[in-house]
Ligand code: HEC
C-alpha cells in the first residue's frame with residue numbers, strides 16, 4: 450500500500466472511531482463530554498519533581514513526551530507554557546488546559562476503540578497543526594470515484610522483506626563489518642545571537658573529532674572537546690560507561706541500545722533477521738529523490754523500527770528507531786548517504802541522526818578514516834584504569 454493510501458485509510462479509521470467513541474462517552478456520562486481534573490491552585494512539587502502534573506502521572510522524564518506534543522501540533526513550548534524556569538507548572542494559557550483535556554480524550558479513544566493499545570496519538574489528528582483539518586479534499590486523481598476500472602494499472606506487488614534484506618546484504622556485505630577503527634567528524638548546529646533579532650541557526654557550525662574502536666555492540670569513543678579534554682564513552686557489550694571528572698560512571702538507566710549506536714554508528718547498518726520477531730514491507734516512499742521500499746519491523750525486545758531500502762541499489766538509506774513516551778512513539782532517525790566501498794564492504798560516509806528535540810538539524814557524523822578487521826580484545830572495551 451502506498452503511503453498516501455495508508456494515510457487515507459488511517460484518517461478514515463480515526464474519523465469512524467472518534468464518532469463511535471463520542472457516542473459511547475456521551476451515553477456513559479449522561480451527555481457530558483470528558484473533562485480533565487481542575488488545576489490545583491498552589492502546586493507543590495510532587496514525587497515526580499513536577500508541580501502540576503495531573504494526567505501524565507508517574508513520569509520522571511517528561512521532556513520526550515513534551516516534544517512529542519510540540520511536534521505533533523507544530524508549535525513551540527510557549528504555545529502552552531510561560532517558558533521561564535519555574536513557571537512551566539502554571540496553567541495560565543488556555544492551550545495548556547485544552548491539551549490536558551486532549552490527553553484524557555486520546556486515552557479514552559484508545560481505551561474504547563483500540564483495546565487500550567496506543568494507536569491514536571496527538572499526531573494522528575494534528576499532523577503538525579494546532580487545528581486538525583476535518584473536511585476531506587475535493588480533488589482526487591480517480592477516473593471514477595465509485596469503483597476501480599478494469600483498465601487501470603494495478604499497483605506493482607511489493608517484494609518480500611527477506612528478499613530486500615538479501616539484496617541489501619549482497620550489495621553491502623554489511624553482515625561482515627566486524628571490528629573497526631574509525632575517525633569521525635561530528636558536525637552540529639549552533640544557535641547564534643539567540644534572543645536577539647539576529648538569531649540564526651548555523652547548521653554545521655560546530656565540528657568535533659572522535660576516534661572510535663568498535664566491534665558490534667562493544668565500542669569505545671574518544672572525543673576531543675573544544676577545551677582540549679577528552680571524554681571517553683564505552684560499551685562492553687552489556688554495559689555502558691562514561692569516564693568523567695569523577696571517574697568511571699556506569700550507565701544503568703535509559704536506552705542502552707541508543708547509547709551503543711552513538712558509540713558505534715556502524716551498528717545502524719546491522720540488519721539481522723534474528724534481531725526481529727517480524728518484518729513486513731509496508732510501502733514505498735521517495736526520500737531525497739531516491740525511491741525506496743519501507744520495511745516495518747518489530748525487534749525481539751518489542752520495539753518498532755522502520756527501514757528504507759533504495760529500490761535501485763538496495764542500500765539502506767534511512768532507519769528509524771522508536772522510543773515510547775506516555776502519548777506515543779518518539780522517532781530517532783538516521784539518514785545514511787554517500788556510500789563508498791571499503792574493501793568488500795559498502796559503507797555510508799555520512800550518517801545524520803535526528804530527533805524531535807534538536808530543531809530537525811540533526812547531528813551529522815562524517816567517516817573520515819576507516820580501518821576494518823582490526824584486532825581487538827575484551828580489555829579494549831573496559832573503562833581505562835587510572
Ligand atoms: C500543546 C501544549 C503543550 C506544549 C506545546 C508543551 N507542553 Fe509542557 N505541558 C503541557 C501540559 C498539558 C502539561 C501538564 C500535564 C499534566 O497535567 O499531566 C505540561 C507539563 C509540563 C511540565 C511540568 C510542569 C510542572 O512542574 O507541573 C514541563 C516542565 C513542561 N510541560 C515542559 C515543556 C517543554 C520544555 C515544552 C517544549 C518542548 C512543552 N512543555 C511543550 C502542555 C504542553
Ligand code: HEC
Pocket residue numbers: 463467518522544545547548549551552553555569570571572573574575579580581776
Ligand atoms: C481525534 C482527533 C484529535 C486527537 C487525537 C487530538 N486532538 Fe487536539 N484537537 C483536535 C481538534 C479537532 C481540535 C480543534 C477543535 C476546535 O476547533 O475546537 C483540537 C484542538 C487542540 C488544541 C487547541 C488548539 C488551539 O489553540 O486552538 C490543543 C492544545 C490540542 N488539541 C492538543 C492536543 C494534544 C496535546 C493531543 C494529544 C494528547 C491532541 N490534541 C490529540 C483533535 C484531536
